[in-house]
Amino acid sequence: MQENSSNKIYALVDCNAFFCSCEILFRPDLVGQPVGVLSNNDGCFVSRTKELKRLGVKMGQPYFKVKDLCEKNGVTVFSSNFSLYTNMSDRVMETLSEFTPNLEVYSVDEAFLDLSGFENHNINDYVKKIKTVVEKNTGIPVSIGVGPTKTLAKVANNLAKKSEKSQGIINVLEPRLRDVALKRTKIEDVWGIGKASSAKMKSLGIHNAFDFKDFKNDKLIQKIFTKVGLQRKEELSGCPRFELETRPKKKKQIMCSRTFSQGVFDIESLREGVAHYVSTASEKLRKQDSVCSSVEVFTRTSPFKNVSQYYGFDQRVILSGTSDTRKIIKYAFQALNKLFKAGFEYKKAGVRLTKITDKNQTQMSLFETPDSGDSERLMRAIDFINRKEGPETIKVAACGLKDKAIKLNRNFRSPRYVSGWNQIKKVL
Amino acid sequence: MLLQNNLISYDPSDFILPEDVSENLVASYESAGKVLRPFFGQTVSCGLFGIGDDHIEKYQSLDAKFVKNKASTFFFRASSNSMEPLIYENDVLVVDRSIEVRSNMVAIVSYCGEMYCKRIIKSASQVILRSDNPSYDEVLVTEDMNLIYFGVVRAVARELI
Structure with missing residues (x-):
């Protein structure tokens, strides 16, 4: 297996604290504040600003458990406003599609871009431009990871989000930089490695993405983690195994x-x-x-x-x-x-x-x-x-006609800023 | 493609592509007294030459005129008289984030946690937020205000009835 055996270039563009960013765009008073968005029925946190993360509130944590902490620290919480988020997501994807037709909308706040064909020295400028234009036109801050495979683009993206120094962009096309990035990526943070898999990995002595890439026994990997597991490993060493999926897959359940x-x-x-x-x-x-x-x-x-x-x-x-x-x-x-x-x-x-x-x-x-x-x-x-x-x-x-018991709690929902005319944002 | 014997008057079911014609369909056509014939691409033109497709234009669209970039266009509602006589209370503002703010443009900005619609007066040394209504004071932008530009007001929509 040869490194850089292909000339593919993938970028993963990921919106930072997406739901929160959508809310804050229309609430300038909340810039730099701890803000969180709750799941359906105001159950758990599904999006947090970095200020809220710093208070120790975890992803998926039930709201009622940290309600006191939130009130004490002036945290602003929102119920999910899905019409706002899908609208803003469309805007981000639309803007991205101006930069390449080869785009996979991976989730509401993430997209893979196939930028193959760009020279390595040009790619940084191009990606920087993508980031600038998306942020200017939509108001949603994004992080971008660039790599020779989708899995490596994801690794780069995770690091770009965490590192202040990177200014939101990390490129691991260079093999030298790649090993550093892999060593900094915990095995459970590798794309597609779930809780159960990462426990098994650790029992094999694999603690970070670099350990996984360098693991010598491919047969064992395939046996325990199936063909897809082995493909992940190959992707980490720079060989593309997963292509862009531009057509949405049908759900099996x-x-x-x-x-x-x-x-x-x-x-x-x-x-x-x-x-x-x-x-x-x-x-x-x-x-x-x-x-x-x-x-x-x-x-x-x-x-x-x-x-x-x-x-x-x-x-x-x-x-x-x-x-x-x-x-x-x-x-x-x-x-x-x-x-x-x-x-x-x-x-x-x-x-x-x-x-x-x-x-x-x-x-x-x-x-x-x-x-x-x-x-x-x-x-x-x-x-x-x-x-x-x-x-x-x-x-x-x-x-039923009354929906009494099963009615959803949406106590902190923001206005419909971008759908309909009654609730558009007022300015002085 | 049209069936030859139905060139002038036809019903929608007559729009059949030759490759779609299954045997069942042929049978149903024959029983209805219609005859299927292959269509070879020649048509007989009738009427005036030259006033056909070339001159069909689209209806005017306010979106096409004022929403140049759908992804970056947002609507706001004016809620004060500070920009009269240009903008009245309740006017809908068409705001485009993709436009670079230049001096003398009207823009949506935010500072001190509130959003405003103001005329931006830029000079080499300073930025001033001006209200068109002279009874409002000008605001000199200082660093501690944390001014954020939201976007440029491209157009104003006002309902009269």
Whole structure:
């Protein structure tokens, strides 16, 4: 295996504390302040400014656990304002696409750019220009990592975000610089290495990305971490194994779950919740032209509360693949009836659609009729209306009309600055 | 492509590409008394020559006129009379971040935690924020104000009814 065996150049552009940056853009009073954005239902922190990180608030930490600390230190928290974040994300991606047509939108705040063809000495100027223009035009600060593979671009990006000296850009195209970068990257911070994998790595004596790259036994890596694990290793030594994915991949499972604002004791409320989650998940299923043939339902009590604990789970197979909300709800309710136990204070529930296949490749079943043309047309009409008029304009009656228990907490939501006209920002 | 015997009046189902014509379709056409014939690309032109496609223009679009860069354009609402008679309260301001601020342009800026719409007066030594309404004082920009430029006001939209 030869280093620099290809002339590929990848850049990973990542928005810094993206959700927070979106909020602060319209709140100049919060520049340089500790700011955090909470997940759906105001549960956990999903975005933090560096000032908030410095206070010790962790990613994914439940808000109620650090509420006192936040109030004492004047932390500003926001509920998720997804219409704002997706709008700002579009602007960032749109601006990036002016610099190269070869762009993979990896997540709402990250994109891989294929900049192959640039000379090494020009690439730094070009990347600097990308950063300047994105920040000027959208107001969202970004960090950029550059490397000969996607995994190395990601390594560089992580370091660029942490290092003040780098001014947000690190380039590891030069093999000399690369080893330093790899040594500074903990194995659990390598792209695609999860918690379980990094524990196994450590038992092999691999503690950072450099150890992994230099690990001599490729066969063992492939055996434990499969082919993809070995490909990661090869990417770390500069051989591209993962190309840009410009077309979004279809999801193999679709999950929707929520924490309730108040505890729920009765099965009726849980039913309403489950019907909601199936509606959301099956809309996503239809959006990618798929059907599912299995639905899983779970509900649980609050692990943070001193009450008797229960976790209920059940699964139903749908013999002929479907994307019809009504049909999936029917099966989900069967599962819920089976798993429900009276007497517990339920705090969370969710559904997961699995065994997802292409709509056109579904297998016929002897015992179950497939979705009819009528069902498809009805679902298409519902999705169209809800997209146009807002979510849940039309919904299945099983979702209930009051939504009392399962209503989301959104106590700190910012205005709709960029969607609609009623809430645009006022200036003096 | 059109079927030859339907050149003048046709219904949408007549727009069939030759490669799409399956046997079923042929059968349904034949039973409907229509005949499918291959289309060889010649058409008969009727009517005046020259006033066709060349002269079809698009409707004017305010977006095309005032939103030159969609990714960098934001809307704000004026909420004071400080820029009268140029800008009135409740006007919608079309703000483009991609434009470089030059002297005498109207821009959205923020300082001391608040956002303002002001005329930017730049000279070699200083920057002044001026309100078009003379009853407001000029503000001399100092370093400790931490002035941030948001973007240049490209246009103003005002609803009259």
